[in-house]
């Protein structure tokens with residue numbers, strides 16, 4: 001669970017995560033917005049289906065892989081939130097080039 | 099860009115930004131690609147936005163962070179083609195760079211290339227490190243810098259290194275509830291480091307800062323346990339706490355968030371994909387590209403500066419970027435070799451100053467040997483394909499002699515991270531099992547694309 005410091009309360013961006021509406025601060029990455037909204041895991045693993053949350057927040061671990069606006073395998077820690085964006089969990093994807 | 103830029107720079111951290119400013123000042127056309135939405139790299143992440151707002155966050159992040167604002171302004175003013183959100187997924191030896199930007203893949207060929215892709219946190223393979231609720235301490239700092247977000251509930255920070263202490267102090271200052279700091283650094287490490295003191299000219303300033311941070315953490319009531327061993331994250335669905343050995347006894351501490359850190363290691367994904375020569379570095383136990391004094395790799399026209407060339411920190415990275423840019427200007431005949439050497443001379447002096455502290459830091463904050471070769475067979479080493487330490491040892495028993503063979507036996511390193519989070523550990527385990535050195539065991543072969551690229555993006559490939 002995560003919280004915002006008092007100055008981070010301009011939550012003017014709204015996007016859709018698995019059918020739920022999530023509010024975010026302009027400039028948040030999708031990964032940050034999902035962590036702070038406590039909306040559950042970002043992806044499941046291909047082998048055991050284990051739930052994962054972002055681990056590195058800087059584009060190297062790929063545990064934040066999500067489907068963003070219909071495009072699978074996006075690194076949610078590198079994508080900034082936009083109003084109306086549609087975000088889904090990445091379920092069990094294997095490689096980056098599939 | 100239709101015309102060929104003189105210099106393509108990958109990465110807009112201190113190394114890439116300083117190199118871009120220096121190169122542009124000598125009349126080079128410069129293209130900078132960075133996958134983040136803002137310049138600044140890891141240390142100065144989101145600096146422009148944070149510098150523009152009077153906020154408590156600025157005090158929390160501190161003066162070393164705010165120092166990045168000056169470089170950001172220079173970068174902003176200079177004549178540089180900078181593309182934010184541009185993710186590089188392939189580089190060819192002729193300086194052709196393929197990247198995705200705004201959902202479209204393209205390729206640009208430069209006359210020269212500078213790789214300034216920085217570092218990543220070293221994988222900390224302990225039982226339970228894949229559970230939700232566990233992340234890198236550096237990752238928690240990313241949340242703070244880019245979103246003003248901190249973990250809620252009880253936090254335990256675990257590991258070693260200057261960044262661990264810095265992040266802990268920043269979290270404490272931000273009012274987060276850090277309930278324990280579990281340091282893997284031992285008193286013996288502090289004593290061994292003292293032996294390197296005479297060479298470390300900047301040690302007093304550095305150590306004073308470190309001690310001041312420790313005092314702040316302690317003053318906030320955070321217990322610090324040094325020399326912990328036998329670490330494991332507790333919990334089955336999410337992290338519930340940490341088990342650790344200290345002073346001969348096993349203890350447990352409850353936690354909602356566990357932050358792990360054992361230093362940072364160079365991001366060698368692109369230099370590996372390019373088949374540049376690499377060398378093994380002790381006592382920090384990582385690979386870095388082999389470079390000449392101007393940071394040129396074994397491939398003509400391609401240089402590497404900053405932490406992706408070896409861990410020396412942000413100030414060194416900026417100086418290295420400038421030196422590499424001067425050499426690029428010289429090889430493109432914008433300045434003479436004599437001018438290059440004259441302008442580089444004061445930078446080389448600065449570089450020596452920033453280098454001086456490293457022997458001390460490198461020996462003091464050696465990675466905890468228990469994370470290099472996890473003893474518990476069930477510990478996951480490859481997060482993507484969920485390959486355990488036991489499975490890797492089994493692969494070695496079956497005859498695998500190196501990481502690439504193991505990859506085909508066990509799929510480790512075949513997932514989307516392409517070994518960024520298991521390559522070092524896999525090689526350490528193979529080396530330990532076979533009684534060889536990691537230097538001889540080697541590393542994964544890295545093939546493009548090194549970042550996700552979709553068919554849709556490729557369909558628009560406009561080269």
Ligand SMILES: Cc1cc2nc3c(=O)[nH]c(=O)nc-3n(C[C@H](O)[C@H](O)[C@H](O)COP(=O)(O)OP(=O)(O)OC[C@H]3O[C@@H](n4cnc5c(N)ncnc54)[C@H](O)[C@@H]3O)c2cc1C
Pocket residue numbers: 058108109110111112113114131132133134138139140141142184185186187214215216217218219236237239240261264362365403404405406411412413415549
């Ligand atoms: C999470 C983290 C936090 C850190 N925080 C601090 C700190 O607070 N203080 C400190 O002194 N040191 C910190 N460091 C250490 C840091 O490595 C250096 O101090 C400094 O940032 C190095 O500068 P650099 O220019 O070499 O690389 P970086 O600053 O890391 O910049 C590299 C840039 O390259 C980009 N990049 C990487 N790969 C690609 C690609 N394939 N395509 C496009 N762009 C790419 C990245 O987005 C990044 O912006 C941190 C390191 C990490 C990993």
Ligand code: FES
Pocket residue numbers: 031053054055056057058059060061062063064065075076077078
């Ligand atoms: S959180 Fe690691 S790649 Fe995004």
